[in-house]
Amino acid sequence: MSEYQVGFEVAGAAAMFARPDTGGTPTSYPVPTWSAAKGLFESIAFLADGAAWICPTKVEVCRRVGEPGGQIQFQRYTTNYGGPLRKADLFGKGASMQFFATILSEICYRLHGVIVNSRWKSQNNPGHHLRDLFNRRIRQGRCFRTPCLGWSEFTCSYWGPVREGVTEVDTALSLEIPSMLLGMWNSPTHGQYDPEFRQDAHVVEGVLNYEIPKEWLSLRELEVMSDA
Numbered sequence: 001m002s003e004y005q006v007g008f009e010v011a012g013a014a015a016m017f018a019r020p021d022t023g024g025t026p027t028s029y030p031v032p033t034w035s036a037a038k039g040l041f042e043s044i045a046f047l048a049d050g051a052a053w054i055c056p057t058k059v060e061v062c063r064r065v066g067e068p069g070g071q072i073q074f075q076r077y078t079t080n081y082g083g084p085l086r087k088a089d090l091f092g093k094g095a096s097m098q099f100f101a102t103i104l105s106e107i108c109y110r111l112h113g114v115i116v117n118s119r120w121k122s123q124n125n126p127g128h129h130l131r132d133l134f135n136r137r138i139r140q141g142r143c144f145r146t147p148c149l150g151w152s153e154f155t156c157s158y159w160g161p162v163r164e165g166v167t168e169v170d171t172a173l174s175l176e177i178p179s180m181l182l183g184m185w186n187s188p189t190h191g192q193y194d195p196e197f198r199q200d201a202h203v204v205e206g207v208l209n210y211e212i213p214k215e216w217l218s219l220r221e222l223e224v225m226s227d228a
Contacts, residue, residue: 004115004127006054006134009062009167010040011108011158014077015149016101020181020195027102028150030072030175031059031203034210035183036150037111043147044159045134050189051126052117054134060110061206062167069206070172077103079153107149108158108167118189170206177201182211 017036018026032040037056046053063069081099090097115127137143138161147159180201185191198211 004131005112006041006115006131007110007112007162008044008138008160009108009110009158009162010147010149010156011062011167012149012154012156013106014075014154015104015107016077016151016154017104018101018150021179022102025100025102028074028104029177029180030104031061031177031208032109032111032150033181033183034212035181035185037113037210038183038188040111040147040149041113041134043145044137044143045130046144047126047130050118052115052130053189054113054130055116055188055212056111056113056210057212058112058207058209060112060169061173061203061208062108062110063170064108065166065168068172069170072173072175073105073107074102075105077101103154104149110162110167110169116188173203173206175203177203182213 015028015032016026017029017032019029034056037059038054041054041056061072077100079099079101080096082096084091086095086097115131117125117127141160143159147156148154149156178200180198182196182198184193184195186194186196196213201208201211
């Protein structure tokens, strides 16, 4: 079953996985949402027709080997916003407005996922193709688009294979997230807008296991996840 599992490591100086309940001055979740993790996988490789897709199964919060852990670093962040939600007088002048947020700083995650086949193409298995494409690009340092940690300006300082001996899972970190966004769509591919949340998510010894709707997965993928 391990042939259908994929994973990689990402790190960066800043990240933002916005909590919808924090409104116009957003605060980040301490870890990527399921949909943000899916987006990171798809920044490396995906199939445009949706015949197979990568389903994130868990995220591990990491630290440098030997460094103290047990906490997530947040910081204030200010940027200029020039979009359509500006005040009317600013919009009329063509001026930007300051936008405030609370973001993560100096983060590192290991993302794990499983290849899900949505449909077969005659005798071909699109899952094998997607797995090979993803692993090849990770080895070669290639991607479909530049991976970013939530907001597009927060590009990764590192993305690639897991750095054994350089980073390790922060087993000192455990926390509870009372409500966490799962995703914005009612289907993992070609879905419609329908936000869904999960209650009482827990990071236990640096690991968050994503709670995924079982109807999105086949029996084969469910077996993979239970064996992981």
